[in-house]
Amino acid sequence: MRNSLYFYYLTLNLFKDKKKLISTILISSIIIFLLSSIFFIQDSIKASLKSTIKNQPDFIIQKNRGGRQVDLPLDWIDKISQIYGVTSITPRVYGRYYFEDKKKWALIIGVDFLEDISNKELEKIFKDINLKEFIKGSNMIVGSEVYSYLKSHFYNKDYNFLSPNGEFIKVKIYKVLPKELALNYGNVIITSLDLAKKILGVDEDKISDIAINVANKDEWANIEDKLNALFYDILVVSKDDIKRAYDNIFNFKGGIFLSLFLITLTTFMLILYQRYSLVNLDEKKEIAILRSLGWSVKDILKFKLFESLISAIFAFLIGVLSAYIFVFIFNAPILKDIFLGDSNLKNSVIFIRVVDFSTIATIFILFIIPFIASILIPVWKIAISSPKEALK
Amino acid sequence: MSEILLNSKVIVYLLSEGILYTLSLIGFLVAIYLLKKWDFSSFSELQFRLEEIAYLIVTLITFIFLAKVGLIFYFIFTIDALSLQVPGAMCAAGVISANSYGLTLLAIKLFIIFGLLLWIFINYLDLEAKNYPYFKLKMALFLVVFLFLTIELTLDFLYFLNIDTNRPVSCCSTLYGQLEGANPLPFGLDIKTLLILFYSLYFVTIFSLFFRQYIINLIATALFLYISYYSVVYFFGTYIYELPTHKCPFCMFAKEYYYIGYLLWGTLFLGAFLMLINSLIALFLKKDIKLSSFAQLLITLFVIISTLYVAIYYFKNGVFL
Structure with a gap:
């Protein structure tokens, strides 16, 4: 019973100090909102990249001359296919195609529909397409961003590509990829292998690179050695390399943001310190009354800390929830450009909903420790203020 | 940077x-x-x-x-x-x-x-x-x-x-597992004596508190903490991972093992710390802070969880690892 009275008094007190609390809660929840939004965006992008990488081929083999990637001959495929353990080999032709203004570009990917498709995500895209019809004519599948770019330039049904040797190649838009794939396939144009070669000016007997799959993951290092021994100017990129590179990019962006955020956090701590140091006469009187009723310094400390902890947790919930709505329902306008900022075709990504417990824990620690640290000393000062003076 | x-x-x-x-x-x-x-x-x-x-x-x-x-x-x-x-x-x-x-x-x-x-x-x-x-x-x-x-x-x-992201480090099985026949356990113990020690030390820590033998309790708890570390890494851990060659104190913190490491190591350390503190205060300050039963409970919980992993594995598969 005593306990419930205590909490009753606590809540009464909370409502009484509304004005003071609202400012604390407001500023805290803005801080948390910013933090959580960044973390949610980062996690969501990482998760969708992870799922894309899972569908990527295990190795990509490129020919490298003087640090530049060059086209490689088709007969490499035969040599590579003799390595034991390689399950599928896909020749790939791709490259950037710059539109008329030479500023915007799209990635053209040529796919050999007669071979196995090593990219499992592309495989899904082709499932519901009439391949025969697609290969027969000059058709292309375009990403959502490419489509909106073409449409704004009045190419509603087809586009005239200008090949490096000066010919115009008219290609029909066969299908537009759904918006969910925009992060990876937003600015992509998929055509048949031969058509891509023509548009990009790749020789008949050459390809851009080779993608291979290896069934046994334990053999990856072994296969990589064998490939390196086969050709002198080969560059082998494994799926793990790509994954690590992506991870580092986003850790870097998140890290830079967080380092800058520390300045905000310091200001936040100072404001809190100030806010809790300002004690009005009423509050002093109240504490004096409690002291004379028999409360010890320890009790008052506990009471005051409880009070601020409740407002902190309240602010935390508001901040995280509003960030969730902002990122996953409104798709994080403005803020997402920190991560996706690109001068190329506009990127309209839909964030997949991923909320990790570890992210919440990170946000909580990053908030609660500075919060309590900055109010401890002022609260203690209030608690030990002399009751005699307050009641004078 | x-x-x-x-x-x-x-x-x-x-x-x-x-x-x-x-x-x-x-x-x-x-x-x-x-x-x-x-x-x-x-x-x-x-x-x-x-x-x-x-x-x-x-x-x-x-x-x-x-x-x-x-x-x-x-x-x-x-x-x-x-x-x-x-x-x-x-x-x-x-x-x-x-x-x-x-x-x-x-x-x-x-x-x-x-x-x-x-x-x-x-x-x-x-x-x-x-x-x-x-x-x-x-x-x-x-x-x-x-x-x-x-x-x-x-x-x-x-x-x-000083963590170098370009220099490869060893994984847990190289650090704890493959020692090329060398015995990783202290005092030249083998698994059987280790387990005997583990359980007997457990009973000593519990009973020494009942009879208020604080010096014995202090020594036994310290030893128990030490022996428990080895028992978990080299014996109980293998049952958590259900793999006789997987010896690692850290993998059990991972999601694959339902984060059991946090509970297991948490109960062990908190239990042992409280017990040590209880005995230290009883011995030097001559005060009873009434922590003994809670500490006993935590340590017992730790022992039960570890033992259950072995028991459940045995019931499921009919053999020990």
Whole structure:
């Protein structure tokens, strides 16, 4: 019973100090909102990249001359296919195609529909397409961003590509990829292998690179050695390399943001310190009354800390929830450009909903420790203020 | 700048440690001031003021303790997550041995938690007694803990600054498993005697408390902590992973094993720490802080969880590993 009275008094007190609390809660929840939004965006992008990488081929083999990637001959495929353990080999032709203004570009990917498709995500895209019809004519599948770019330039049904040797190649838009794939396939144009070669000016007997799959993951290092021994100017990129590179990019962006955020956090701590140091006469009187009723310094400390902890947790919930709505329902306008900022075709990504417990824990620690640290000393000062003076 | 330092978890961790250290620094300065001026027999205004100031240290330390307990879990979680960034590492074991500071840091963290916990109980007795009989003792203890906090913060930065993301580290099975026939257990024990020791030490710790043999309890608990570490890594762990060759104290923190490591190591260390504190206080301060049954409960819980893993495996498969 005593306990419930205590909490009753606590809540009464909370409502009484509304004005003071609202400012604390407001500023805290803005801080948390910013933090959580960044973390949610980062996690969501990482998760969708992870799922894309899972569908990527295990190795990509490129020919490298003087640090530049060059086209490689088709007969490499035969040599590579003799390595034991390689399950599928896909020749790939791709490259950037710059539109008329030479500023915007799209990635053209040529796919050999007669071979196995090593990219499992592309495989899904082709499932519901009439391949025969697609290969027969000059058709292309375009990403959502490419489509909106073409449409704004009045190419509603087809586009005239200008090949490096000066010919115009008219290609029909066969299908537009759904918006969910925009992060990876937003600015992509998929055509048949031969058509891509023509548009990009790749020789008949050459390809851009080779993608291979290896069934046994334990053999990856072994296969990589064998490939390196086969050709002198080969560059082998494994799926793990790509994954690590992506991870580092986003850790870097998140890290830079967080380092800058520390300045905000310091200001936040100072404001809190100030806010809790300002004690009005009423509050002093109240504490004096409690002291004379028999409360010890320890009790008052506990009471005051409880009070601020409740407002902190309240602010935390508001901040995280509003960030969730902002990122996953409104798709994080403005803020997402920190991560996706690109001068190329506009990127309209839909964030997949991923909320990790570890992210919440990170946000909580990053908030609660500075919060309590900055109010401890002022609260203690209030608690030990002399009751005699307050009641004078 | 090292890539590790841009990992958001590492930034958050280091920031929190820094803030806590700043608080403890304030506490340290106040403690020295208090120790210098403290005179309980005096009736001066200063002495009354000092008694109020002492509350600051109590509040600071309680907060630091709670935060440190949270942060040690977060630390393990962070280095577990870093295993994706450090080549060769497959769990926290590889990352923590990425340089020579890691394991020392972890040991110091545990020691600090022990010290702070001991401080909190001595403080409790001190405030109960009304005439501050242990004031000098607890302040001295805080000064010692502060020394370790300083070392810890230095090691924190040294450790994270010196993780090289280009140099491969060993994974746990190389660190704990394949020792080419060498016996990793202390005193030349084998698994059977290790287990006999484990269970007998457990009973000694439990029963020595019943008969109030605190010296025996102190020694037995310390030994039990030591033997438990080896038992979990080299015997019980293999049942958690259901793989006789997988010997690692860190992999059990991972999601694949339902984060059981946090519960297992948590109950062991908290139980053993409380038991040690209980016996230390009973032995030196001649006070009973009534922690024994809770400590016994925690340690028993630890033993039951470990044993259950073996038992369930045996019931499922009909054989031992």
